[in-house]
Amino acid sequence: MMLTIYYASIARSNFSLTSNRSLSPEEIDAKVKCLKDNIAINASTSFIMSALLHQSNDIVVGAWFKMGVGGNYINDSNVNGILNTNFSAAAIFRASSLINVTYLNLLLIDDPKDYRQLNDSRNGTVVSSVIVANLWYKNNESERTNRSLYFKKNNHSVENTSNNNFVCVYYDTNTSSWDETGCTKPHYNTTFDRYECSCNHSSSFALLWLPPRSRDSGFLAEDIASLVFQSISIVCFLALIIFDIVTRVKYPNVKLKPIDLLPLVSNASTVLLFIFYIALALTVHTITQPSKEDKCFTSATILMFIVYFFLMLMFCTKTSIGYFNYIQFVRLFPPPSFKNLYILLIGSLIFSIIAVLFVIGFNSNPSFHIIYLHANLICWFKRSAIHYFLTIPVCIFLLFNLIILVLIVKRMVYHVRNTTTRHPSYSRMKKCVLILIHSSLSQGIGWLTGPLILVSGNTAGHILSWIFIICNGLEGLWAILLYIIIRKK
Incomplete structure (x- = not known):
């Protein structure tokens, strides 16, 4: 509930982020990781869920979010239907990859102002919603699991961008920076105007736009x-x-x-x-x-x-x-x-x-x-x-x-x-x-x-x-x- 209120607050146009009022990505990851219950909190600015898996044959495999509307679970039975709709962001796991998972925790953030203020050595800009994912494994034996990610360029993104300037990234807490290692190059879906990729980390994910390097730019x-x-x-x-x-x-x-x-x-x-x-x-x-x-x-x-x-x-x-x-x-x-x-x-x-x-x-x-x-x-x-x-x-x-x-x-x-x-x-x-x-x-x-x-x-x-x-x-x-x-x- 606290994260939902937090993102509803920073979504207000008159809200300014300061170091003592904003949460770091590490803190957000920790709070999402702490979730261990069947909950789903929906708001127009974020969607947070923690699903206990394998309670039925139709297991939860992800979540979607639409700007100004909110989000919901994605079940194994309705994956194809959800993928054929318009949404701002989504994260989907294959059901077969969740066999050893007990809890699936996801946070989808519509307007990630705090994440846009993070430094990036390549001067990249976050141009999508942010997805925070965490999996609880049986016997605490974690493993790398691919998750399909879907991002639509949001209203606050840069203009005049080329599709090939986008990369799917995860937030590396070790270096405190965005990193594309373990993520595939995003594919642009012209039908639904979104970018689709996959990553194999459990962390915060986003679509990053890299500014073009001018031809006459000098060496560092x-x-x-x-x-x-x-x-x-x-x-x-x-x-x-x-x-x-x-x-x-x-x-x-x-x-x-x-x-x-x-x-x-x-x-x-x-x-x-x-x-x-x-x-x-x-x-x-x-x-x-x-x-x-x-x-x-x-x-x-x-x-x-x-x-x-x-x-x-x-x-x-x-x-x-x-x-x-x-x-x-x-x-x-x-x-x-x-x-x-x-x-x-x-x-x-x-x-x-x-x-x-x-x-x-x-x-x-x-x-x-x-x-x-x-x-x-x-x-x-x-x-x-x-x-x-x-x-x-x-x-x-x-x-x-x-x-x-x-x-x-x-x-x-x-x-x-x-x-x-x-x-x-x-x-x-x-x-x-x-x-x-x-x-x-x-x-x-x-x-x-x-x-x-x-x-x-x-x-x-x-x-x-x-x-x-x-x-x-x-x-x-x-x-x-x-x-x-x-x-x-």
């Missing part, structure tokens, strides 16, 4: 900073190559040892990744699709696969070189053979090829379609797929490198405490290893923030994005410092 500050830092690293690497070529011509007898080239090889794998990432970002930005499109065009898709290949190759290469350094500085005897390193690098290449072939294979299956165009900024993995193809492999690589780093640092500390020689070569070696350790730490911290960005709110996500950009963009600086020490006589 984080995007510009990322491109700048990556460009600096590329310039630093090219400067090192040019300087080394000039030095070889001028001083033919001065040559780098093969062991001194390992950091440059590691840096080269990152530079190749940066080059193709910049190419991908600029391609997407300059060859902009219509704002309603979220499908990657061909050139962006190809570049995305190349970027993913070099991303995997970078992690494999750095891990291989890290393991080689572990043999060199920790195990010591027998001394490492470069033949083993070549085998590791070839294995890295093969692994990267297999990884990108898996991505291409999954994306070619229409039922998966794991990549899409993120707001005309980048072609990359969908949120639902990124954990399998990026987060988990990156975390495994980082864990392995962390173990290697700890062992090498431990050996370095032991060596510093017990060494008796003051030979300059030992001093240079220590400085080189220290720079490699700092470089590994900065990049490790940067990549660790990647998975956290996906589960953080807007403010925390922006902060973590800057940490990610700065830490990974410093590799060019570390390469310059390392090269200076190696060349120092």
